[in-house]
Amino acid sequence: MDANSDASETTVNAMGGGQDIEKTTPAPAQTIEDKEEPTFDTGYAPWLQVLGSWFLFFNSWGVVNTWGVYQTYYEQNQLSDMSSSDIAWVGSLQSFLLMLFGVVTGPLFDAGYFRALLGFGTVMLPFSFMMVSLSSKFWHFILCQGICVGLACGCLFVPAVAILPQYFRRRKGLANGIAATGSSIGGVIYPIMFNQLQKTVGFPWATRAVGFLAFGTCLISLSLMRVRFLPTEKRKLFQLGAFKEPIFVLFSVGMFMGFMGFYNFLFYVQSYAIETGIVDDNLGFYLLAMLNAGSTFGRIAPNFLADHTGPLNMLIPAVSITAILSFVWIGVHTVPGIIVLSILYGMFSGGFVSLPPVVMASITKDMRELGTRLGMVFAITSFGLLIGTPIGGAILNDTNDYLGVQLFTGCAIAVAAAIFMGVRISRTGLKLAVKA
Structure with a gap:
């Protein structure tokens, strides 16, 4: 029996005088639940969740996007006797575990461990x-910065994306996009903060200051965010039947290829600009x-x-232009050129990072399977993140030239763009076949 019928029956019994008035007490609780329905998309509570998610993105992908400054710093200081490829394993472990751990943290979120995940990440980071x-x-760096930071970020990332659908319907895409900007702002603040502080107080206290800021901002999320309801169905870790669907397989391979090349620009653009003499150390960090x-x-x-044109129709040009910019990187040898290239790469690659979950929703027939399939795609993508930047570093070490890294980056992302176009064509073909 639904809430309205419960409330109506209680009211009738009370009016008839045959029931004690205390039996009407369940009705207000049900009425309050009904009155919560209009809070979707509007009101303070939904947008407070966006703010909380913003800080979680700030401290998950925002931290991972900061690795480039640590890569450059380690190459010049603590790990100067090691190759760029070896050092890159630390950063790639971060992003690998962030994505892979989502396969585990997703079901934990569904099981009601939201506060535990958030609390663990708030302390561990x-x-x-x-x-x-x-x-x-x-x-030391592998264990502390690669593994521990990666696991902490993985615990923060899943709650950031999983809680917003509980508060938004029509504006779900917009809310997710706003929250995701936290990763970009984190990628702005953390590198500048680290760069300035390590010059004045040294590496140890600069890194501790990053930890203090992460702790304070995670506490904001912990105080603001509340789960509205628990999913009625528990999510499976894997769904092997998904690999029988060509569109799912194509999209997964495209994600693997794209992210195998994507982070090479973020990891190596600073060292490229500094070592080739385009910029000095100070500007390079920015x-x-x-x-x-x-x-x-x-x-x-x-x-x-994407809400108006379709997510694939936005993802394909975003990835294609990102690939083109990777090839343009080869011919950039001036200060204005490297600055403009970095900004443009960030603009167009932002769509590559934020749109895949929306695309997955559009190609998933049964929304009850979306969480499982997202976890599977993230797991596959994580291996591309794991091996991509070490491959770029190995190419750099063998050739002692950034040309190989630039070509590898551009080719990997270009292949991803071509695969996503294949997904688009396959979807169109299936729709025409169904209509016929």
Whole structure:
């Protein structure tokens, strides 16, 4: 029996005088639940969740997007005796675990462990940075910055994307796009903060300051965010039947290829600009911040337009232009050129990062399977993130030239764009076949 019928029956019984008035007490609780329905998309509560999610993006992908400044710093200081390829494993582990751990944290969220995930990430992330500040050997950085930071970010990322659909319906895409800008702003603030502080107070206290900021902003999310309801169905970790669908397989391979190349620009553009003499060390540290600033626009606009044009129709041009910019990187040898390139790469790659979940929703027939399939795609993508930047570093070490890295980046993303176009054509063909 639904809430309205419960309330009506209670009222009738009370009016008839045959029931004690205390039996009407369940009715207000049901009425309050009904009155919560209009709070979808409007009111303070939904937008407070967006603010909380914003800070979670700030401290998950925002932290991962900061790795480029640490890569450059380690190459010149603590790990100067190691190759770029070896150092890159630390950063690739971060992004790998962030994505892969979502396969586990998703079902945990569904099981009602939202506060536990958020609490673990809030404590683990600053603790990891405190340990990084004490590190001096490569295995220290692998353990503290690669594994621990990656796991902490994975616990923060899933709640950021999973809670918004509980509060938004019509404006779900817009809310997700606004929250996702937290990763871009984090990628602006954290590199600048680290760069300035390490010059004045040294590496240990600069890294500790990053940990303190992460702890404070995570506490904001912990205080604001509330689960509205628990899913009625528990999510499976894997659905092997999805691999029988060509569109799902194509999209998964496209994501793997794209992210295998995508982060090479973020990891190596600073060292490229500094080592080739295009910019000095000071300006070089700001290139990643400029890129993430451009990504802020690139995360909102495509999500907004995707509601009107279709997510694949926005993803394909975003990935294609990102590939073109990767090839343009080969011919950039001036200060204005590298600045403009970094900003444009951030703008168009922002759509590449933020649109895939929306695309997955559009190609999934049964929405009850969306969570499982997203987890599967993220897991596949995580292996591309894991091996992509070390491959770029290995190419750089073997050739002692950035041309190979630039070609690898552009070709991998171009292949992804071609595969996504294949997904678009396949979907069109299936729709025409159904109509026929």
